[in-house]
Amino acid sequence: MADRYTKQEKAVVVLVENFYKYMSNNILVKNKISKSSFRNMLQHELDHMLTNTRSREAADKVIQELDKxxxxxxxxxxxxxxxxxxxxxxxxxxxxxxxxxxS
Amino acid sequence: MADRYTKQEKAVVVLVENFYKYMSNNILVKNKISKSSFRNMLQHELDHMLTNTRSREAADKVIQELDKxxxxxxxxxxxxxxxxxxxxxxxxxxxxxxxxxxS
Structure with a gap:
């Protein structure tokens, strides 16, 4: 990580790296995440945030949209x-x- | 910050907090950032990333879109x-x- 990055830039890098972590290895699917990997990512990487009902509802909506x-x-x-x-x-x-x- | 948050959740919180940091204090503009604050935020919080020409071009495009x-x-x-x-x-x-x- 570029040391001189700000806190916000480091946060962006974490989320970009997270995309690559779950990115498909299938050469036909370059630079993309499969839907199952995305669901998997939600459960592993955002699971505390998803305990909040509003975020759980938002995540369910996102996944339904994904499946369209x-x-x-x-x-x-x-x-x-x-x-x-x-x-x-x-x-x-x-x-x-x-x-x-x-506080 | 909820201590048990994952790295990704902490990154999301940083970017959410950044939004509130630049949010307008004008009560008429609840939960929004003014365009000048957004430009100001880009310069202060994402300035290292914006030295990259591609991100500089993307930021300029975003700002032009903002001004439409x-x-x-x-x-x-x-x-x-x-x-x-x-x-x-x-x-x-x-x-x-x-x-x-x-590496």
Whole structure:
């Protein structure tokens, strides 16, 4: 990690690296994550956040959306927007938690 | 920060907190960031990443897009997708950097 990166840049790198961690090894599916890997990623990497009902509902919605087009995998842009879709509804909850833990 | 959070969850919290850090204090603009604050945020929080030409081009494109509708501010969803738009083009670059620094 570039040492001089800011906290926000390091956070972005963590989420980018997470995409590559779950990326398909199938050469036909370059730079994409399979849907099952995405579900797997949610359970392993975002499981604490998903205990919150609002984020659990958001994640379920995201996964249903994923399954609409049964065909493909998820590229980086979709991966990023899905995480945003799951995080959005709980952004206030995250903020309250942060304010409690820092007060 | 919930101590048991994974690395990915902590990264999400950092980016959520960053949104609140730049959020407008204007009560009329609840839970939004002004465009000038967003530009300011790019310069202060993502400046190392923006030295990469591809991310600089992506950031300029994002800012031009921002200015299309001169009216409003940026909500969490737009904030999140803008960071994804800036990160996407350099995701490969980030990965190569990571592989070099860990090899």
């Amino acid at each position: 087009n049964q065909d493909g995998c998820i590229d980086f842009e979709e991966y990023w927007s899905f995480i945003g879709a799951i995080t959005g509804p709980i952004a206030n909850h995250i903020r309250e938690q942060e304010q409690q833990s820092s | 509708n001169q009216d409003g501010c940026i909500d969490f969803e737009e904030y999140w997708s803008f960071i994804g738009a800036i990160t996407g083009p350099i995701a490969n670059h980030i990965r190569e950097q990571e592989q070099q620094s860990s």
